[in-house]
């Protein structure tokens with residue numbers, strides 16, 4: 096069975112990224128490349144990472160006016176990422192245009208409420224709703240706009256899936272029991288996230304900062 100774990104390769108250093116991917120490639124289901132990696136290595140870097148033969152999740156969290164986001168998505172076409180992120184808070188027109196601009200083989204998923212935010216942080220940015228309510232609202236918007244799914248925490252995924260049975264649910268910020276939270280505030284264990292309905296899990300530092308990343312990936316796999 097293919098692992099549902101996508102390893103977050105959060106480094107600007109291509110050689111380090113390749114080294115990590117090489118270590119864990121047999122115990123993860125895909126590679127997630129984010130802003131740190133893309134800003135430093137661009138299209139060339141993504142091309143290099145496709146050589147591992149794993150699906151690429153390009154996590155650029157695009158968030159701008161519809162025209163700009165659509166053009167950016169078009170400019171990524173030749174990379175054919177399996178998954179691409181945009182921010183749901185960009186609004187309905189931005190989401191629709193992002194989906195229309197993406198290649199047929201790319202799932203466009205909307206980030207709802209970042210897993211690093213709690214209700215207090217939402218209040219700071221003028222969002223009166225709590226995290227579950229805000230996730231629900233943005234999940235409905237993403238579904239209406241024709242996206243493939245959303246990114247949310249393991250705390251909300253069961254509720255979101257109930258309303259969107261065939262949605263694709265990305266759950267980051269997962270932590271093995273007792274693992275360091277770092278900047279994550281709404282974290283559950285990988286097992287819990289899957290039980291709650293996650294389609295894939297994103298795991299970064301619990302694997303990348305481990306003394307033996309492959310062992311860490313295998314230990315997580317063993318819990319699933």
Ligand SMILES: O=C(O)c1cc(=O)[nH]c(=O)n1[C@@H]1O[C@H](COP(=O)(O)O)[C@@H](O)[C@H]1O
Pocket residue numbers: 103104105129154180206208209210211246247267268269277279297298299300301
């Ligand atoms: O879109 C994401 O992948 C994402 C959304 C979110 O709400 N929270 C979140 O942590 N992420 C990403 O998931 C990864 C989590 O990394 P770790 O906290 O190191 O496991 C990072 O690459 C984040 O950019």
